[in-house]
Amino acid sequence: MSRFAKYTHLELIQLAQKTIIPPLSSRYHKGQVGGRVCVVGGSFKFCGAPFFAANATMLYGSDLTYLVCSDKDHDLSSILKIYSPNLMVNPVLSEPHLKCESFLHNVHSVVIGPGLGRREDEVMQETNDVKFDNVIKILQYCVENKIFVVIDADGLYLLSNDNKYKSKMSDLLKNHGKYIALTPNVIELKRLQKEYPDLYTRFPGLIILEKGKNDKIISTNQSNDSTNEENPQILENTVESHCLKRCGGQGDTLTGCLATQLGWCNILLRDDENSSKNDDGDDNNNNNNNKEKHVIWPDRKRLENIAEYKVLSAYVVSTVVKLASSKAFAEKFRSMQTTDLNNKVGEAFYEIFGDTVEKE
Ligand SMILES: NC(=O)C1=CN([C@@H]2O[C@H](COP(=O)(O)OP(=O)(O)OC[C@H]3O[C@@H](n4cnc5c(N)ncnc54)[C@H](O)[C@@H]3O)[C@@H](O)[C@H]2O)[C@@H](O)CC1
Numbered sequence: 001m002s003r004f005a006k007y008t009h010l011e012l013i014q015l016a017q018k019t020i021i022p023p024l025s026s027r028y029h030k031g032q033v034g035g036r037v038c039v040v041g042g043s044f045k046f047c048g049a050p051f052f053a054a055n056a057t058m059l060y061g062s063d064l065t066y067l068v069c070s071d072k073d074h075d076l077s078s079i080l081k082i083y084s085p086n087l088m089v090n091p092v093l094s095e096p097h098l099k100c101e102s103f104l105h106n107v108h109s110v111v112i113g114p115g116l117g118r119r120e121d122e123v124m125q126e127t128n129d130v131k132f133d134n135v136i137k138i139l140q141y142c143v144e145n146k147i148f149v150v151i152d153a154d155g156l157y158l159l160s161n162d163n164k165y166k167s168k169m170s171d172l173l174k175n176h177g178k179y180i181a182l183t184p185n186v187i188e189l190k191r192l193q194k195e196y197p198d199l200y201t202r203f204p205g206l207i208i209l210e211k212g213k214n215d216k217i218i219s220t221n222q223s224n225d226s227t228n229e230e231n232p233q234i235l236e237n238t239v240e241s242h243c244l245k246r247c248g249g250q251g252d253t254l255t256g257c258l259a260t261q262l263g264w265c266n267i268l269l270r271d272d273e274n275s276s277k278n279d280d281g282d283d284n285n286n287n288n289n290n291k292e293k294h295v296i297w298p299d300r301k302r303l304e305n306i307a308e309y310k311v312l313s314a315y316v317v318s319t320v321v322k323l324a325s326s327k328a329f330a331e332k333f334r335s336m337q338t339t340d341l342n343n344k345v346g347e348a349f350y351e352i353f354g355d356t357v358e359k360e
């Protein structure tokens, strides 16, 4: 059981408000606190999924969202650009010598997988190895640079079923689990458990947000030798959703929201790290002359470790998406679509957390 499992729903929401929901303020510049998120996905078949995820990152509150896709997937990048001018679409995923640094250096969190497609799909075979090599390269870059990653949909399929990539991916998870969250649906979870019967304990620091009627958050101890904690720890979100429509893309929405929320955690954790080390010229947060000083939301409460930031984030996001889907369903009933759900994310967030404006 997670330490959080002893808290009531209201206590968890209040804790999140004091720890991981940075207040809005005129002090901050673009991307500094709202965050920069990158979604890697899309294929010739699926242009909706990466859009839903990327769109949700912004509706949850990211300042800047990049969508990285392949320029070999027919008209994908043009279509994505037309879907939304808010997103920055970067069709570099099939570039043979991809330089991750060029588009990920200032990003706080990354989503890998929505609509990405699978290598076994015949139509894609000519180009897909470069594309998927690059996906692994991006994952590696992220974890080595402490960027939080959410792996969903076909990203999970790579991990559970792709013979070429699954061992590379599982190595990265094993060594850098603390920066990663998986968001499987019921079927994706079954595939993962088939490939990794010890899924819940195999990847130290990993969290798994299992989607379903009650979203379940599983966290694995960061260190294998910590014997005084239960492993794995489980937190279930039992808040009721009144949405009875299961349209495709609801999971993409959840994934996008989680990426933004984890991006916020990353920003807060980096701020702690920067403020506690000597001034070494790292001016990412403009605190060159403010040694030992927090730049961002100084009086917030701290959680105990990275795992707690991830677990509480997953809980909050699950709550927001459940409320958003209940609201969309109440309005649209059977005709509810994922676009309706996405359009309720901001309202649901406001209903749960209020305006979250910094008090003078
Ligand atoms: N508009 C779009 O472009 C969308 C694209 N999507 C993409 O489509 C690709 C394949 O995703 P799929 O989810 O179809 O994956 P799979 O091809 O693995 O199919 C999963 C199957 O399991 C079934 N299933 C799902 N939840 C279940 C449950 N709780 N109990 C029993 N059966 C269940 C589904 O009906 C589906 O037939 C991914 O890349 C995904 O991101 C989806 O995100 C949906 C929206």
Ligand SMILES: Nc1ncnc2c1ncn2[C@@H]1O[C@H](COP(=O)(O)OP(=O)(O)OP(=O)(O)O)[C@@H](O)[C@H]1O
Pocket: 153, 184, 185, 186, 211, 212, 213, 214, 215, 241, 243, 246, 247, 248, 249, 250, 251, 252, 253, 254, 318, 321, 322
């Ligand atoms: N049986 C259910 N009852 C109520 N809500 C559910 C149920 N199943 C899923 N949900 C809600 O929908 C969200 C997305 O779960 P879902 O299983 O649809 O993901 P997914 O299959 O990955 O979605 P996508 O279509 O984007 O690939 C969950 O987080 C939960 O809030």
